[in-house]
Amino acid sequence: MKPAPFAYVRPATLDDAVAELVATGGDGKVLAGGQSLVPVLAMRLGRPGTLVDITAAAGLDTIERRGAVLRIGATTRQRRLERSPAANDVPLIGMALPFVGHRELRSRGTVCGSLAHADPGAELPAVASCLGAVLEVTGASGRRTVPAAEFFAGAMTTAVGAEEVLSAVEFPVAAPGEGFGFAEIARRHGDFALAGVVTRVRSAGGAVQEAVISGFGISDRAATRDVTDLVRAAADSADVEAALRPGTEELARDVVDTAGDSHGSQGYRRRLFAVLAARELAHAHRRSTEGRS
Structure with a gap:
């Protein structure tokens, strides 16, 4: 057509x-x-x-470190950010971007474009939700900021109005004691995920201070939950991943509400989410205590 x-x-x-x-x-x-x-x-x-x-609009093709945040402009290509040393400041970006479509698509696709499109199976909205990114929206009345938790309203629906532009996004850079995890299952590399998870764990003195998980491909938007108590309870186990599994299985029943399709039922996606969540929370916890992201 x-x-x-x-x-x-x-x-x-x-x-x-x-x-x-x-x-x-x-x-x-x-x-x-x-x-x-x-x-x-x-x-x-x-x-x-x-x-x-807006590709010719001046000043929107930016990657800029501003204190504790990495600011990405509206026309910044995904491939450019993927290859930029600045991406090292936000490890989850480096983990997720290679799974966003294919390299040829990332050469044209923009970071803010993926966020504004808000596909439920997309990686970057889940990264933004897990990190608590802040999105800048510009309209006739000026600029306003929207936290990721309030930005995604549903499948392909956001807080951007019909006469507004998503002009930038600010991701918090990794802090000492933070560890991250990312994984997805898709039919082929570059396809939208059947289920995926993004995890962040912050530890201090060997103790878990905060743990967050965002799942994608499992609901009408990235499903983000505070799982600090779950990770804290499993942290002293000899096998953290195994200790997390009962909790992530229960979490899967809560957050995976897609009806399923020809590629995977709801039950299958729940099993995928539970396994990936336990594994990547364990990875993020280990990295947080080892002092590497």
């Missing part, structure tokens, strides 16, 4: 892009990398009247 007819504009600044969106009266759509949007247009699942291409 081919897209329905649309108007195309390519503003030179973010303010101009917002003005163009306002002029459409809510019938515009932002184009950055296009790796999610173009297929939607081609299948006529979306029919915006105007595409507002």
